Amino acid sequence: MGSHSRHGLAQIARDLRPLSDEFTKQLFARLFGMDPSLRELFPASMTDHRAVFFRVLDHVFTSIPEPGQQDELVEFLAQLGRDHRKYGLTEANYETMATALIAQVHATYASHGGLDEEDAAVVEQAVRLMTGVMRGGAHSDPTPARRSAEVVDTLRPHPGLTVVRLVAEEPLLFRPGQYVETQIPQVPRQWRPFSIAMPPNTQGQMEFHIRSVPGGDLSSAIHADTRPGDRWLFGQVHGIMRADGEQPVTMIAGGTGLAPMKSILLAMAARADNPDVHLLVGARSPGLLYDSESLAPLAATNPWLRVTQVTDSRRDPWWLKTPSHGWRTLPLRHGSLVDAMSRLDLQGHRVLVAGPRGLVRAASAAAAARGADPYDVLHDPI
Numbered sequence: 523m524g525s526h527s528r529h530g531l532a533q534i535a536r537d538l539r540p541l542s543d544e545f546t547k548q549l550f551a552r553l554f555g556m557d558p559s560l561r562e563l564f565p566a567s568m569t570d571h572r573a574v575f576f577r578v579l580d581h582v583f584t585s586i587p588e589p590g591q592q593d594e595l596v597e598f599l600a601q602l603g604r605d606h607r608k609y610g611l612t613e614a615n616y617e618t619m620a621t622a623l624i625a626q627v628h629a630t631y632a633s634h635g636g637l638d639e640e641d642a643a644v645v646e647q648a649v650r651l652m653t654g655v656m657r658g659g660a661h662s663d664p665t666p667a668r669r670s671a672e673v674v675d676t677l678r679p680h681p682g683l684t685v686v687r688l689v690a691e692e693p694l695l696f697r698p699g700q701y702v703e704t705q706i707p708q709v710p711r712q713w714r715p716f717s718i719a720m721p722p723n724t725q726g727q728m729e730f731h732i733r734s735v736p737g738g739d740l741s742s743a744i745h746a747d748t749r750p751g752d753r754w755l756f757g758q759v760h761g762i763m764r765a766d767g768e769q770p771v772t773m774i775a776g777g778t779g780l781a782p783m784k785s786i787l788l789a790m791a792a793r794a795d796n797p798d799v800h801l802l803v804g805a806r807s808p809g810l811l812y813d814s815e816s817l818a819p820l821a822a823t824n825p826w827l828r829v830t831q832v833t834d835s836r837r838d839p840w841w842l843k844t845p846s847h848g849w850r851t852l853p854l855r856h857g858s859l860v861d862a863m864s865r866l867d868l869q870g871h872r873v874l875v876a877g878p879r880g881l882v883r884a885a886s887a888a889a890a891a892r893g894a895d896p897y898d899v900l901h902d903p904i
């Protein structure tokens with residue numbers, strides 16, 4: 523870190539980057555020292571949270587001095603504020619965070635000659651902007667900060683997957699294909715996004731498809747411990763995937779990436795006029811294609827829908843003791859989903875992609891290579 527004064531915000535961001543781990547450790551220690559009740563709002567392990575916090579801070583400090591980035595930054599921070607409503611933050615909490623953050627930047631520079639007056643002022647302004655816009659975003663959202671729903675059923679289509687069905691007394695507002703920040707009673711204060719696998723309905727019914735991630739906090743607990751009667755909490759709903767125009771739609775779904783596509787397809791099935799849709803749904807082997815039983819009747823009764831199943835392997839793994847045979851009712855090809863895209867002409871198509879991160883990247887690139895306009899290739903954040 524340079525010891526000269528007049529660093530400027532962008533330079534301060536560069537100075538802090540190599541110190542991010544220590545900086546955020548000390549910041550949160552300072553914050554919890556100032557208000558011990560804040561500790562209750564955060565998960566037991568702060569590692570991920572600290573990393574995300576630093577990325578946001580870095581983004582704010584580097585964006586403010588950049589001409590033309592202000593509108594985007596304000597919208598980003600307002601959205602972050604709306605997202606943070608699920609933690610139950612108060613006005614006073616934001617104030618405490620602002621004070622702790624400003625003090626931590628000063629403390630970091632203290633042994634390097636400190637910040638001069640001008641830099642101290644820009645840090646203060648940046649931190650006030652950050653917390654002020656977040657607070658404003660949170661305030662301006664009239665919808666409830668959290669919703670809840672009760673688990674009514676769990677299914678285990680194969681050993682790596684749990685389907686969870688819930689009913690909310692007050693139905694959530696969302697569009698088919700969206701995902702929602704979710705907390706489960708077994709892992710308090712940790713939130714994960716999960717796609718809602720059915721469209722909104724007045725009965726408040728919801729379905730989720732959860733893949734077990736080895737060592738994963740939430741997915742393992744859902745797999746092992748979720749029972750009827752459990753109450754799940756939901757925060758903000760997000761997601762831009764949709765099929766609402768006249769363009770033909772190609773859906774690429776790997777594993778539980780089927781969940782948002784199923785929601786969109788079920789909503790379309792309730793409408794009279796739909797564009798042609800081709801769903802390519804992939805799994806590692808035929809017995810791991812877990813929802814063919816719902817897709818087959820959907821394809822049979824909706825002439826606009828075509829479903830192609832794609833599996834990497836022709837044979838099921840040895841550990842799959844009771845493989846599902848539902849896949850036999852729909853066409854099946856072997857290879858990867860990206861290989862399966864190689865014969866498609868996607869010019870003029872809306873392409874929706876969901877599934878593991880690597881697939882989303884590869885399939886989005888393949889869609890553009892097959893003629894789709896990159897603006898028409900939609901997926902959730904990865």
Ligand SMILES: Cc1cc2nc3c(=O)[nH]c(=O)nc-3n(C[C@H](O)[C@H](O)[C@H](O)COP(=O)(O)OP(=O)(O)OC[C@H]3O[C@@H](n4cnc5c(N)ncnc54)[C@H](O)[C@@H]3O)c2cc1C
Pocket residue numbers: 701714715716717718731732733734735736737738739740741742778781878902903904
């Ligand atoms: C927009 C969006 C929608 C999502 N929808 C679904 C959905 O419908 N169904 C579903 O099952 N999941 C979905 N996910 C993934 C989900 O949010 C969690 O990331 C996943 O369940 C792992 O959480 P965890 O608490 O079990 O693991 P963590 O405790 O967060 O992670 C444990 C370890 O596993 C690694 N890890 C985390 N996620 C994955 C992964 N996906 N693959 C491989 N390694 C991983 C971590 O790096 C870490 O090392 C979605 C993610 C996003 C961003």
